[in-house]
Amino acid sequence: MRNNPQKSSRLRSYFGHHLRVCLGSLGRLYAQPIATLMTAAVIAIALALPVGLYIGLSNIAQVSSGWDGSTQISLFLHTEVKKSDAQKLMRRLEKHKDIKKVELIDKEKGLQQFKEISGFGDALKYLDSNPLPIVLVVHPRIMANQPDRTTKLVKDLGKHKLVELAQLDVQWVKRLYTFIEIANRSIWVISSMLAIAVLLVIGNTIRLDIQNRREEIEVSKLIGASDPFIRRPFLYTGLWYGVIGGVLAWIITLLSLLMMENPIHKLALLYHSDFRLTGLDTGNTLLLILISCLLGLVGSWIAVSRHLKDIEPS
């Protein structure tokens, strides 16, 4: 073709063109800040929701991670059992080959603990007698990964005539883990649905953008613009929506964590724990923004490939 510029200058100009289109798309979004922010906010909220759930769950998992090693069996003795009999039982149990250690929590100590933890201390004053039984806390030698032996031990201990109830405390930890597992799965389901919502929001926004710039697209096609050339500004617009939405989602998450940090720390102190909320680390933050960008790009690609074909000069 007669009038085409030189190849090397074309290549330089190609990157320059990408940069200009990229900044031009941002400029268009900046020219309508309210509309842009509204769309970006929808994207951000849709992304912040699963991120928040994820942070919550990973914190729960972190708190409970120390628990499964400390499998213990609580033996609730009959209330009429005397302390001396309980001590005898304790010494006998300590000789059992599957038992590492036995602790005795007498009625007074039990009441003391109950007061501290439950916060019902004042109410307990009104009771004439201490209703709590003596508890023997048995630390088995067996680890949590040998459930059969643990179960057998619990069963054997439960048969002793002084014991009213033998309870394996690891049970509820297992239940918690199963619950976390289910919650984890549901985060995936929720995330997928919200990702589709983000795709639709971006797709719809780009579709409107295409309709608004119909004239420009028609003229561009008439003077020889290739399809990639016409697609480009819309894809960059989608990408920018992703970037802005992702950063907003990160900010929303950060603010929510800040708001929750203090009460959660207070709660942790009540449980004598130094637990503190952990937020998103740098890697996960980047991943969030990357996913957001990808959703923006894919959403706009869907809109562009569906609607750009319809606009032909006539």
Next chain:
Amino acid sequence: MIHFDNVSKRYPGGHDALSQVSIRLDKGQMAFLTGHSGAGKSTLLKLIAMIERPTRGQIFLDGVNLNNISNRKIPYIRRNIGIIFQNHHLLYDRPVFDNVAMPLIIQGYRRQEIHKRVRAALNQVGLISKEKADPITLSGGEQQRVGIARAIVHKPLLLLADEPTGNLDPELSREIMELFARFNQVGTTVLIASHDLDLIKQMGSPMISLQGGRVLHNGLPFSLNTNREL
């Protein structure tokens, strides 16, 4: 430059816009396309610009058979053509300069080159002082000249104009036509669809008359040798 070989165009619904049209326009020529509205002028131009495809027959543009061009390659064909419309098709969201620069940006010209060429094009149509103006603030004749500047800024081999003077008074129309004649003098092939027979007569260029989708007259306007090939 343009060669129509027995070209027919039937639109969906059965309307025959062109029937067995064979014409030839040599490189560097200027010609007019006339006929009543509905005679097929616009369709003929659309076939050259590949906005429509022929139902039958072959069209050659600068030796290239347009039937062999895939849809994906159409933009590259159009880059050799400058198209001027009756209603300008200017974009009102950007100044005159940016409108004229569009074909160069699409073809990946560098910034300095774009500035040089846009200025040159605006100079040729006499609008160099309006480069920063919004198209909407210009008069009809000025807007048409911006459209012409955009069509010639990338120095196309072929200039197509569809009723370029349709909305202009005779004085302005004459100016526009003389502008086309000047581009033709520097080697651009020009094909102008117009029904302004008085003006065409004054220009003295060959004329192709269409009626009901067929070639009625092909040669100098109202001369005796009506059957002469162009």
